[in-house]
Amino acid sequence: MDRPDFYRFHQGDRVLPFEASEYEARLADLRAAMEDNGMTACVFTSMHNIAYYSGFLYCAFGRPYGLVVTETDCVTISAGIDAAQPWRRSFGDSITYTDWQRHNYWRAIKSVTGAGAVIGIEADHLTLAQRDLLEDFLEPAVTLDIAPATMAQRMRKSEAEIALIRAGANVADVGGYAIRDAVREGAREIDVAMAGRDAMELEIAKRFPDAEYRDTWVWFQSGINTDGAHNPVTARKLQRGDILSLNTFPMISGYYTALERTMFVGEVDEASLKIWEANVAAHEYGMSLLKPGVSCAEVTEKINAFFAERDLLQYRTFGYGHSFGVLSHYYGREAGLELREDIDTVLEPGMVISMEPMLTIPEGQPGAGGYREHDILVINEEGNENITGYPYGPEFNVVG
Numbered sequence: 001m002d003r004p005d006f007y008r009f010h011q012g013d014r015v016l017p018f019e020a021s022e023y024e025a026r027l028a029d030l031r032a033a034m035e036d037n038g039m040t041a042c043v044f045t046s047m048h049n050i051a052y053y054s055g056f057l058y059c060a061f062g063r064p065y066g067l068v069v070t071e072t073d074c075v076t077i078s079a080g081i082d083a084a085q086p087w088r089r090s091f092g093d094s095i096t097y098t099d100w101q102r103h104n105y106w107r108a109i110k111s112v113t114g115a116g117a118v119i120g121i122e123a124d125h126l127t128l129a130q131r132d133l134l135e136d137f138l139e140p141a142v143t144l145d146i147a148p149a150t151m152a153q154r155m156r157k158s159e160a161e162i163a164l165i166r167a168g169a170n171v172a173d174v175g176g177y178a179i180r181d182a183v184r185e186g187a188r189e190i191d192v193a194m195a196g197r198d199a200m201e202l203e204i205a206k207r208f209p210d211a212e213y214r215d216t217w218v219w220f221q222s223g224i225n226t227d228g229a230h231n232p233v234t235a236r237k238l239q240r241g242d243i244l245s246l247n248t249f250p251m252i253s254g255y256y257t258a259l260e261r262t263m264f265v266g267e268v269d270e271a272s273l274k275i276w277e278a279n280v281a282a283h284e285y286g287m288s289l290l291k292p293g294v295s296c297a298e299v300t301e302k303i304n305a306f307f308a309e310r311d312l313l314q315y316r317t318f319g320y321g322h323s324f325g326v327l328s329h330y331y332g333r334e335a336g337l338e339l340r341e342d343i344d345t346v347l348e349p350g351m352v353i354s355m356e357p358m359l360t361i362p363e364g365q366p367g368a369g370g371y372r373e374h375d376i377l378v379i380n381e382e383g384n385e386n387i388t389g390y391p392y393g394p395e396f397n398v399v400g
Contacts, residue, residue: 003100006108008093011084015210016055016091017253022160023091026053026153027074033149034069034120041113042069042120042146043134048332049122049150050076051254052325056090057212058082064105064130068112077108089212106137115139120146148336154325155337156350161255162378165324165352167207168250168257169376169387175200175248176259176390179220183400185240185265189225193218193233200250211253215328219247222265226370227360229260229318230329238400240266243369246397254326259390260356260374263397271366273394275312279359280393282306283373286320286339286355291383296343303339303357315361317370321354324376351379 016023030053034042044050044067051057056076058065066077074092080099087094095111097104113119116139123145126134134140157165178199182192196218205213222238225231226245238244244263249256262276285306289299303320307313323337336345337353347353356374361367375388391397 004098005101005104006095006097006111008087009084009096010087010094012088014088014091016089017164017211017255018055018160020091022158023053023055023074025158027069029153030069030150031071033146033153034071037120037144037146037149038118039120039144039146040070040117043067043109043113043138044069044122045130046122046125046331047328048154048254048326049147052150052154054090054092055253056086056094057254058086066105066109068109070112073112075112077105079105103133103137106133110137113138116141119143122147122150151334151336155323155334155345156348157325157352157378158350161325162350162352164252164255165257165376165378166387168252168255169259170389171200171203171207171250171252172248172257172259173388173390174203175218175250176246176261179218179246179248180263180397180399183238183244183263183265185238185400187238188235189220189222189233189238190235192238193220196220196246196248200248204250204252208252215251217249217251217329219245219249221245221247221370223369224363227363228370229358229372238265240400241269243268243272243371245370245372247374249329251328254328255324256328257324257376258354258374259388260372261390261392261397262371262373263399264394265400266398268394268398269367272369275359275361275367276371276394278307278310278312279357279371280373282357283355283375283392286357287375287377287384287386290347290353290355290377290379292347292349292379292381295346296337296339297341300339300341300343304341307357307359312359315359317358317360321356324352324354347379349380353377353379 078086175196179196182195320339323334358372377384
């Protein structure tokens with residue numbers, strides 16, 4: 001019996017999130033960076049870069065996946081368990097490796113790169129074990145880190161990307177309204193979260209009938225569970241006067257968007273209202289700062305000063321915003337575009353960034369809980385465009 005190390009299994013129609021011209025433009029920019037750095041091939045291993053350059057978003061489940069880009073080729077490397085799905089969902093060629101013998105993944109990669117090449121890698125993703133195997137199988141002349149260049153490229157969105165992100169923001173709003181309708185005393189966090197998630201998945205399927213549907217989710221937190229931004233959903237029952245944190249996260253073809261709002265069940269006490277209004281004011285101030293030519297650090301320092309003047313800075317829990325695009329809660333992060341003190345990136349038209357100040361008041365203090373508002377903004381020549389539609393603040397979000 002012939003047991004190949006790898007093969008090509010191509011069947012079905014190709015379905016991609018973007019037109020071929022979008023991927024051709026991305027690859028042209030990548031190849032220019034490769035030429036500048038003397039690289040003859042790049043071996044990508046991360047979900048975000050493989051999806052960005054090919055359209056294919058893999059599910060590893062303990063198996064390695066890859067994308068090899070050379071001067072002429074763009075080839076996904078996938079496991080046999082996925083059959084032809086990677087080819088149907090990727091731009092360019094696709095090779096399937098078998099498990100008849102160990103490390104056929106690297107044999108498939110070598111069939112594209114050859115031996116002795118100058119290889120670009122993602123130093124922030126490639127494990128030490130896989131780095132050793134790369135050295136053994138590909139015998140590169142040298143390996144260089146391409147990750148910073150790819151991150152810089154991903155931070156500047158195309159018109160097609162912005163259109164998809166805009167649609168995602170609309171879907172997040174749909175989830176927000178569904179959650180608002182589901183909030184009532186006695187409801188469980190999980191029940192409210194499912195209402196938001198189901199509404200978003202139905203909306204995505206309506207807007208994108210040819211997409212793959214996965215990973216849309218909701219974090220809906222109440223009471224003490226609001227203290228952290230990423231606290232999981234529980235079965236806690238809502239009580240009158242509870243602080244709530246609404247967080248909807250639609251995923252469309254690897255592109256994540258978000259809506260986050262502070263809410264209260266039925267009524268809000270005076271101490272909580274004061275904190276909430278201060279955070280809303282910081283949110284509005286922060287959005288006004290997002291414009292071309294301003295650095296992430298400058299925006300951060302100004303919001304810090306705003307909170308410090310109100311004796312609230314000590315309750316800040318994290319930076320004030322981050323980039324959007326091919327990223328998720330379990331892969332990808334454009335760390336060069338975050339609103340933090342240590343990020344000097346200057347905002348440019350075409351960047352997409354959130355404004356999301358959060359204050360956490362410890363349990364036992366007046367106004368205890370986590371307060372967070374989150375909007376998505378597209379930087380343009382004039383300043384920014386807010387593509388989030390769901391209202392923020394006490395007037396709309398004291399519900400149930």
